[in-house]
Amino acid sequence: MSILNAQKPLNIVAVSGGLNNPSKTEALVQAIIDELAEATPIHVHFIKFSEIGSLLGGAIYRNQLPQRVQDDLAAVEAADALIVGTPVYRASFTGLFKHFFDFVEQTALVDVPVLLAASGGSERHALVLEHQLRPLFSFFQAQTLPIGVYATDRDFTPEYTIHSELLRDRITLAVARALPILEWAPAKGQRAEVVKEKSQQANQNLGINKQIEQEEVLPSAAVPSLDAAEARLHSKKAPKSQVA
Incomplete structure (x- = not known):
């Protein structure tokens, strides 16, 4: 506004x-x-x-x-x-x-x-x-x-x-x-979209956090960035290619 x-x-x-x-x-x-x-x-x-x-x-x-x-x-x-x-x-x-x-x-x-x-x-x-x-x-x-x-x-x-x-x-x-x-x-009319976007981001971050928890515990200097963690999460979800 x-x-x-x-x-x-x-x-x-x-x-x-x-x-x-x-x-x-x-x-x-x-x-x-x-x-x-x-x-x-x-x-x-x-x-x-x-x-x-x-x-x-x-x-x-x-x-x-x-x-x-x-x-x-x-x-x-x-x-x-x-x-x-x-x-x-x-x-x-x-x-x-x-x-x-x-x-x-x-x-x-x-x-x-x-x-x-x-x-x-x-x-x-x-x-x-x-x-x-x-x-x-x-x-x-x-x-x-x-x-x-x-x-x-x-x-x-x-x-x-x-x-x-x-x-x-x-x-x-x-x-x-x-x-x-x-x-x-x-404004009230925009609130639903704002809340929806924030909820989606929160759920995405939750998935990233769970993925990090499943990895080995790293020294603080070696903790990956959020972008790197997100990329790793998506790569693990991708289907593995078939080897002839």
Whole structure:
């Protein structure tokens, strides 16, 4: 896409893992949505665990989920970009937050930009963005945006609105750094082809890795290049010529 989807709003899916209503996490995610909406046209699907949390716990397989949650998962998989936020409990994201993303198809978020956010009781949980959330979305091969947003209890009023100017500045900076990446986010109509191509490449690399594992263990200096390994794999698959 060219200049920030001038012809079509970005399809943004926001996820708040906060179970309470009102929720500091929900307020944080909404503030990020509002900041992004001021910068570029967007269409937002907001998934709130305060509304769907009770529908998640009993399901082991995706087809056991209520239709509403299945629709939310489909929205995540079709998004141009994600904004995800979670409260921090015991130094990590919530169990239901992880449970929800366990149902997401593992190639659906390849190269999808993801803006990370979290809220916790104090600054001691601030690294949850780097130690917990970023690795989770790296598994999906998503493109986690360079700056995440972490908020503490003291950033909010008793009415769950943001009063910290430092937090507002952080949100503004996170969105500003996200915009150049969002400009090149593949549109929904292109996502299927992008995912298909990435899946094919992943399967090809898996075959190459298995072939290398079957070879003798070589010193690191003698490990063949990926191109050489691929050529050797194809040569082994080729039919052997008949000798008269």
